[in-house]
Amino acid sequence: MYIEELAANLRNFEGVTRKKPIADIVSIFETVRSEYGEVIDDFGDDAAVIDIGTDDVILFAADAIWGKIVNKSPWWTGYTSVVVNVNDISAMGGRPLAMVNVMASSDLESTEEIMRGIRDGIKKFGVPMVGGHMHPDTPYNSLAVSIIGIAKKDCVIRSDSAKPGDVVIVAYDMDGRVGQNSPYSWDTTSFKEADVVRERFMVMQEIGEKKLVTAGKDISNPGTIGTLGMLCEVSRMGASVDLRKIPRPDDVDFEQWLKIYPATGYVVTAKEENASQCVEVFENAGLKAAIIGEINASQIIDIYDDSGKAIVFDLRNDTITGI
């Protein structure tokens, strides 16, 4: 049956299953709390939230690019490292401040291409690279980038705060194309003017400041349903999703679309009375947004369409990140 098979494919998608080791990392690290500042939120969200004793909080995240992509396209590796890091901050309603990087390379040509990609990302998003560390003598190429941002303390959009009865909204920049390096990447930025890109990715700041959502996350490697699953996991919630409501490009297979990292794509939850205004803010910024389902207390994420209903994640028994 189609819907059962789709649910299984989404559950077993590599973009989702690669998230499992996170739980092990967290369990070994979670014993220590800061002596110096208050950590409000850490693993399990796009960025950690650090209270510095003012009305603003500092957001702090790190990301890296899959090894497969590093070797296939060094330029894209550098460029994407900026995109994913900026998304970690913007998804939480923050303004990105600066990035640092650690690069490892043995091969001058790849290094230069990675750096060109980073430089082009910096120019596109207007976020400076302020420091870093270079290993010039490794037998492999790799890139890790870390970012800080700032947000008003009471406007931060977290992942762990969805509530039963909230509606689920997704928003995508539909003006994109499947990336050359992976069927699951969607490039919405490299071919656009910087001002258009910046307006679209800063939409979550407006949504945070207007307090239109209860929770939210940028849609990343686990895809649309996988990212919603992660949001439900840390919120200890479930969700029911009407697949027919999900905006989709005409020329991309639907299962592929659900697995795609849409670059400029968000899943948020909102009180019903704020939902239409939230959709409107997304659409005014040039994204396509829609209400696709509802949060419930079941800890089960299911999908349905005309053909029936199927469970993607049962978080009473399974884990995605285990956080």
Added chain:
Amino acid sequence: MYIEELAANLRNFEGVTRKKPIADIVSIFETVRSEYGEVIDDFGDDAAVIDIGTDDVILFAADAIWGKIVNKSPWWTGYTSVVVNVNDISAMGGRPLAMVNVMASSDLESTEEIMRGIRDGIKKFGVPMVGGHMHPDTPYNSLAVSIIGIAKKDCVIRSDSAKPGDVVIVAYDMDGRVGQNSPYSWDTTSFKEADVVRERFMVMQEIGEKKLVTAGKDISNPGTIGTLGMLCEVSRMGASVDLRKIPRPDDVDFEQWLKIYPATGYVVTAKEENASQCVEVFENAGLKAAIIGEINASQIIDIYDDSGKAIVFDLRNDTITGI
């Protein structure tokens, strides 16, 4: 002649020569400034300094461990990643707030050892790991850690602000031992109680708040003279160092000592009238400190002892980082 040979060995030391690629990274990135916050200081210092519009600034740095050490001792890799990052913040007079990491590993045993090292570092220094990214499927092991800290804006200790006539002071925690993984590492922390370690590495915060120095830097892979060279390079200064004044352990070869990363070791510059108080603050925190030379405008770093004088770096013609 001994002093000439020593100068050449310090100049050609791998800990120094590995710094050269930094210049290329900087030149490609330096075109863009932030749209969102003011970057006061970036590449060339231990941490970047970001103005967030309050009396405090955010410090931001990234570091990684040499590939050689990752494979030789995964525990030490994890532990040291915390030490070097905390040092980047403390060297600038800041308080560390939080760290994030990107880890890559194919091998479960190494991963667990790296994580144990990080966990032990976190416990020792009291700085939490608040997020990260894990590549579970790489053909190599690597670790990159990034850290943020906070400091009073007018108490930040920078590298680029040494002036002619300033005295050069070094300070080391002499209660250490040569690391098991490299003749050029000096472990001052793993065997000590957390409170002792924290008091010693936070000494620069007191020095910053008392405004006792004009510039400073933690002594890292380039060793004592190499680090002074980097400080002079970004300050556009020179320095003359009396080797006889440098505190040294009895049981370590002097050339080796000059190349060592002393873990808790700093080179600072101070106005002459503040020098003795600065030495006193270091000594009260349990470090051994001494005035070893003077800053001048020559852009030449030379060393001397009873046997003569020799030039280590001539920054009119050479570069260390090229920044």
